[in-house]
Amino acid sequence: MDTTRGQTASTTIRRQLTRIVLVPSISFLALWATVTTVGAVQAGALMLSATDGRMGAEAFGSIVGQLREERRLAQIHLGSPSPASLTALEEQWRRTDEAFTAERDTILLLGERAGGESGEQAEEFLDTWEELPRLRSEVAENRVHREAALERYSDLVADAHLVSEVIVMGVGDNGSLTEGVLALQVLRARDEYSQAEALLAGAIAAGGMSYAETAHFTHLTASYRDRLTNARRDMSPSVAARYDSMVKTAPWEEVQRLSRAVVTRDPVKDTALPFGTTATWNSDIPVTAAQWHTTARATDPVLGELTAAQVQISLEQARRSALRGVLLNACGCLSALAAGALAINSALRSSRGLTERLQRLRAETLELSDTRLPDIVSRLQEGRRVDLALEPPPLWHGADEIGQVADAFNTAQRTAVAAAVKQAEIREGANRVFLGIAYRNQTLVQRQLRLLDEMEHAESDPETLRRLFRLDHLVTRGRRYADNLIILGGAHSARRWREPLPLVDVLRAAISETEDYERVRLRSAPKMSVQGFAVADVVHLLAELIENATQFSPEGSAVDVNSGLVSSGLTVDVEDRGLGMTHSAYEAINRTLAEAPEFDVMAFPDEPRLGLFVVARLAERHGVKVRLCPSPYGGTRAVAVLPARLLEEAPSPDTAGQELTSLRLRHLAERTGSSRPGGAAR
Structure with a gap:
């Protein structure tokens, strides 16, 4: 007896599930959670970083491109104000604002998501942007010098580049940092080229170039050439080939020739001045507006393609690095999953039988509760007889806990059916009493109406006849109230008409x-x-x-x-x-x-x-x-x-x-x- 009790206790569902599932599940969850959490965090950070880098490059590339063009047109307008130059500048303002509006949400998102230095740089850029309307007003009214306007526009572009630099430098792992640095160098080189282009365009429009402007132009042209030359040594083969092709193009060579002509022109207008005479700075520019515009505009897209290619290489390396991290994390998760699968394989085999029994019990229970029991109750409500010995059929699922649950449900359903039968019997009995009383009342009412008929036919006094009619009316209403009880009891009124x-x-x-x-x-x-x-x-x-x-x-x-x-x-x-x-x-x-x-x-x-x-x-x-x-x-x-x-x-x-x-x-x-x-x- 004791042995049997011990065996029964050791084979309960709770103990089986504890023994089968607990140990392998804990080991599996611990291993899987560790590997998955660490790997997922790292992979997610890498993927998010790569995505932010691409979004930032696209967003700031669009805004900076429009700012550069606005800077160039502002220099031309300040050099030679005219309605035509102002109209062109105002149209560019609209395009710049559209680009900023389209990318503003992206900038805010990147700043919030990156936090730290990236977030601070993004906020600083947005604060600087708020100063742009005042600068535009001063440019439109010719209240600012070309050199000051160039510097303020360049500061705004520099703030945008700072955000881009922080984002790009934060993308990827150590393997992609070199490409990120190269991308920053090329970006800065292109901006210096754009500054030089705008400065010279404004000076040509003004009809002369001051000493300070010449020095600034000289610095810009030398700086962007040095940056590109230094970056060339570390560029990937595809980008280096693109650079080599660019420097051999006719527009690039022409830009360099015109730049040298501006930088190397005679510093004074007349070199044959008498002794003791003060020399005058030579502000003449040996380049026409058409020459510079045509050549510089032809070179800018080529330099832009080089910049985009280098940025793309940097972002692509970051993306590959992120994917590599994701793959490593996936491999780790799969390894943990395989270990867990081996640990719970035996548990699955042992618990499958229990699961099938529980599912079968659930299906049979639902069939009884959703179909058979409602049908039995419906038949009882309709007054039909139900054999409690045969309906509903009992459930049988063994003698363990599952079987005990089935037995408990059998007891519950028998109790429910018995209660429904009892309620139906009570309702039927009450209904019979209800209808009996109603029919008796109706019989009395009918007899009263017949008696009233006799009295009405025999009465000739109008006042008495009126009272009899009134009493007849009340009795007729009483007959309808008796009919109400009959109808509510489920029967039909005794009154019938054979013809329409x-x-x-x-x-x-x-x-x-x-x-x-x-x-x-x-x-x-x-x-x-x-x-x-x-x-x-x-x-x-x-x-x-x-x-x-x-x-x-x-x-x-x-x-x-x-x-x-x-x-x-x-x-x-x-x-x-x-x-x-x-x-x-x-x-x-x-x-x-x-x-x-x-x-x-x-x-x-x-x-x-x-x-x-x-x-x-x-x-x-x-x-x-x-x-x-x-x-x-x-x-x-x-x-x-x-x-x-x-x-x-x-x-x-x-x-x-x-x-x-x-x-x-x-x-x-x-x-x-x-x-x-x-x-x-x-």
């Missing part, structure tokens, strides 16, 4: 069964008849709607009943002049009318409106659509749409604008009640 009844008589009969029928005005009734099998229910349905309108409208106000043909059948509108209801109240009532609920006292609100449930039951029985909505008079409008299958044409005259007196309603009730079972007068 004119619609006008149906409407009058419905009005006659309401308490304040004197307030009801029948406005219209088409020449139609209601099929005999539906007359009693239609009269009952309309009487409930009309009585609801009279009860919830001010005393003495009129309630109008209109009817008319529509494409789907016939509508009957009951409109009162009460206070109406809220939108939510209309929605709640219309939901009840659209879907007849089960008659369950627990579902009623504090003030149940039994008439609405009766209307919903009758409407569902005959396919009548009933809806309540606000009335134009502030009250409520009830619309009942009778389907065409309940109607047929009738020769009876149309009734419009007729107000019914109590005597007419009494006679109407006497006429329309002639088809009651047993041949009674009602």
Whole structure:
């Protein structure tokens, strides 16, 4: 006995899963988490760095390119202000602003993501950019010297280059740093070339070049040539070949020739001055604007291609380095995964059987709870018998914990079915009592009506006859209330008509069964008849709607009943002049009318409106659509749409604008009640 208990304890699901999964899972997770975390962080940093480098190069390349052109046009305008030069400059301002607007979000993103020095440089660049409108205003109004404007534009470009430098230098590992340094050298060389081009273009436009400008131009041309020459030694073969090809092109050679002509021109205008005479600086420029513009513009794209190629090499090396890191991380993860797979392989084989059993139990449980049990409950609610010995079938899954779970569910479902059976029996018994009381009340009402008929036929005094009519009306309403109980109990009213009844008589009969029928005005009734099998229910349905309108409208106000043909059948509108209801109240009532609920006292609100449930039951029985909505008079409008299958044409005259007196309603009730079972007068 003890041995059996020990074996049972050692083979429980909890112990099996602990033994099978815990040890290999912990070792696998520890190894995998370490390798994956470290590798993922490194690989992610490398990939993000490479991506930022490419984004930064593209963003600042676009902005700096437009700034260089704006700097050149500003120098030309300051050298020789004219409407044409100002127009060209303003158009370039627009292009520069568009480039900055397009890349602003990228710059902010790079600054936030990089943080540290990159973020500070990005913020400094954006702050410097805020000074650009003032510089433009000074240039447009010719309030700044060319040399000062050149310096301020160059400072802005330099700030952009500083951000680019920090980003590029932060890209990749040590293997790509050399290419990054070369990219920075080429970028600086191109900017110095652009400064020299703008400086000379402005001087040519001004008609002369000062000593300071000549010195600055000399420095710029020497500097960009030295940078390119020094970078050539470390360039990759493809970029070096591109450089060698560039320096042999005619535009490049022409630019160098023109630059040398400017730098090496005679420093003074007249070298044959008498002794003691002060020499004058030679500001003449031996280069025309057309020569410089044509040659410099032809060289700039070639130098730009060289710069782009070197930047691309740097970014490509960074990308390869990042990919290499990703691959190494993936290999490490796969290795850890393989080790973990070997560790849990035995666990998978052992737990597979348990998993399949649990899945099978789940499927069978869901089938019982979602399909079989609802079907059993539905049959019980319909009054059909259920054999508890056969339904529902029990689940069997062994004697371990899974089997115990199945047994527990078997117990739960047996209890649920037994409770449903008990509830159905209680409901059926209560319903029988309910209907028995209703039928007894209806029998008494019928006897009262027959007695009243005899008294009315025998009475000749008008006042007594009026009182008998009033009593007859109250008893008729009592018969409808008894019918309410029968309908709510799921049975049919005892009243039947064999032949179709004119619609006008149906409407009058419905009005006659309401308490304040004197307030009801029948406005219209088409020449139609209601099929005999539906007359009693239609009269009952309309009487409930009309009585609801009279009860919830001010005393003495009129309630109008209109009817008319529509494409789907016939509508009957009951409109009162009460206070109406809220939108939510209309929605709640219309939901009840659209879907007849089960008659369950627990579902009623504090003030149940039994008439609405009766209307919903009758409407569902005959396919009548009933809806309540606000009335134009502030009250409520009830619309009942009778389907065409309940109607047929009738020769009876149309009734419009007729107000019914109590005597007419009494006679109407006497006429329309002639088809009651047993041949009674009602």
